[in-house]
Amino acid sequence: MNEIEQYEFDRVGYIVIENMLTQDQVASLAAAVDRLEEHAAAHVSKPPRKVSPWGAQYHASEELGYHVQGERAEGKTLIIEDFWNADPAFDVLVNHERTMDYIRALVVSRPTVNNSEIRIRYKGNASGHHGGMRPENQKYVYEFRNGRIDCMMVRMIYFIHDNDAANGAFTVLPGTHKSNLKCPYQTNPDTEPGTVSLEVRAGDAILFTEALRHGGRTNVSDRVRKTLHVGYGPYWLQSQNIATMDEAPHITESTRKRFSPEQRALFQSWADKR
Ligand SMILES: O=C(O)CCC(=O)C(=O)O
Structure with a gap:
């Protein structure tokens, strides 16, 4: 993460990174997301269910190891968490060299992956x-100390x-x-004063502090919006996925075996002795 990127991240709380992924990676990830969307949409209302510590109802896929909530319908979204377990095509994002360079610049303690979600947003x-720094959001505090940025969660x-x-x-x-x-405003992303919409190209990434x-x-377009979100924080923060909030990261045995030691370490929180 270069000097200008660090300056801008500190100043505004996010940066846009162009060409983070190669076009081959984009094609392979897009195909994997399409496959997973089909499976998730067909199973989202079926058992087995997982009730998140926050109360949301998820389908917990025994076959593919993911959690999904929502609906494939106009105005709705499907949120597929723990997608690593569903397809090795996603492994390219685990210990992704360019990503880790940014994460190490922003998280001072040993960083781990604490959030993984595919967001599929239909028309409407x-x-x-x-978010926004205020007393209720201290868990994801943004700090600057000892001459460097220290985030409790970035995505x-x-x-x-x-x-x-x-x-x-x-x-x-x-x-x-x-x-x-x-914040004195409601939550409307289309009308809130001061909102900036970040327009990007395939292969780009946006990095931001959860604060x-x-x-x-x-x-409002006819194209379904599909994005991959990966969160990082210090190793002592457990899962920040909604389905498994503050529980151990949900990585199946077969995913764990498939990962390299460096990839496994990214899911090794303080409580995890494996
Ligand atoms: O991409 C979006 O629509 C919102 C994503 C979001 O809220 C998040 O990643 O926390």
Whole structure:
């Protein structure tokens, strides 16, 4: 992470990284997401169920090891968590060299993966604004100490197709990772004053601190918006996926065996002795 990127990340709370993935990686990830969407959409309302510590209802796939909530319908979204277990095509994102260079610059303690979700957003769907530094959001605090940035949680979003405002672009409220007051606005990503929509191309990535207020515009286009989100934090923070919030990371035995030691270490939290 170079000096300009660090300066901008500290100033506004996010950066856009062009060409993070090769076009071959984009094609292979997009095909894997399409396959998984079919499986998840067909199983989302079926047993077995997992009730998240936050109350949300998920289908827990015994066959593919993922958790999914939502619906394939206009205005709705499918959120597929723990997607690593479903297809080795996603392994390219685990210990991805360029990604880890950014993560090590932003997370001071040994970093682990604490969040993995594929978001599939159908026409009419929006992601309401959330985050922003305030007393209730201290878990994901953004800090600068001992001369460097130290984040309790950052996320990388990988784009597998072009994404503009009409297609439900990711939105940010620059600088809110350092705000002190509760946001006085509602959560509407299309109308909140100060919202910036980040338009990107296939292969680009957006890196942001979870302390930043963010969301996603309404997808008003005919193209379904599909993105891969991977979160990182210090090793003592457990899963931050909604289905498994604050539980051990959900990595199946076969995924664990398939991973290299370096990849396995990225899921090894303080409580995990394997
Ligand atoms: O991409 C979006 O629509 C919103 C994503 C989001 O809220 C998140 O990654 O926390």
